Amino acid sequence: MQDASLDVATRQQRAWPSMVEHKPLRFAATMILYFMQGVPLGLTFLVFPPWFAANGASALEVGAFIGFATLPWSLKPLAGLLMDRYAYRPMGRRRAWILIAQACMVAVLVALAIDGPDITEIALLATYCFILNVCGIVNDVAVDGMTIDLVPIEERGAINGCMYGSQIVGVSVIGFIGGQLVLSGGTTSVAILCAILVAVPSFIVGLFRERPGERLMPWTSGRPSAECEALQQDRWWPLLKEVVSSLATVRIVTFLIAFILLMITWVQTETVSPTLAVQRLGWSSDGYSSFASAVALAAGLFGIVSTGFLIKWFGIVRLALANGLILIVAALLAGSTFAAWDGDTLFVAVFVVQTVAITLVSILMIAWGMMQSNPAVAASQFAVIMAIPNFGRSAMAGASGPVIESHGYGATYFITAAVTAVGLAVFLFAARGGPQTADANEASAESR
Incomplete structure (x- = not known):
């Protein structure tokens, strides 16, 4: 009788596929989860800053808002350590963390909808965005760790383009719709929309296991997989030792310095451009949100469609070099002609070029960093790889106002060009002898 019940449980578990067995499901699940990370980022970068600027907020206030709201993205190493150390193994190494993060994000959005702060409460809105970004980093770290656990190295270049592109699409969708709603219905309408956009996809993704035989939910049947048991760390000291040894190399340190410096273009497009467009060029807040969202959407879709085969054809380093040079030229052109701007044509052109190129550069840097990650401590190691550049991004955003x-x-355009040039040079130094393409098996061996 007991064997029969186990057979029934096994058949029930097999009714839904697992992500490790199905490539399309892996790609779909990670893309949906990254799309939902666009909710806190879209509010932080595209909905609220132009709204503030249109109502008289200074560049200093907007920069401080973005700098504070995005600080959680520098706390990713802490989340990574907790996830590598603790996991509800019957549900896999990461799924429980993902579901908790999504549930908390919905709860915060519901609280924001009920509270409904107005345009004068910038500090309160910054606090809400800070908490939403905490939920976002938990989701991000868990999904990154799950990707390194489940995705073969030859798929990582393509899936990185899909992941990051999906996040950009999420940001642009929230920016486009939220920028309209915040003018007509205030923060309550925007928060309700975002809560729905998080809750529905979360339910769908929650239906799929990491590996066969695991529990779908804590109260269902299932057991930990052998892979989960083998990779999970049970003590802090070996975990910390392995993380430090994985990061304390010349290649990783120089790569992190390069990644920080290359984030300067995101500061230009996300922090400087809203006040430039609204207060200097006379755009409306919803007009800027719609424009920036459309450009981000196009860049994200381009990243999803093109990154995999571009990496395969040209290699990560060549693509990074080409796009880095494009960023330098665009910033120098804008800086040298800014005093003579008589309209917004050049602003639009430079913004489009910068957004597309920095999106591709970010995808390439993330893919390169993921190839260096050790699956046993992937959440912690890759969280550090991502957190340090994000901290630099937040710090530079806060400094942009002064x-x-x-x-x-x-x-700001001249500074962007100079910092990008240094960052590109440092990355070329870090990448010497490293993985050039998505199927660089040498990188996998070196990371272990």
């Missing part, structure tokens, strides 16, 4: 007030908008 730069604008002291030296003007034109100077």
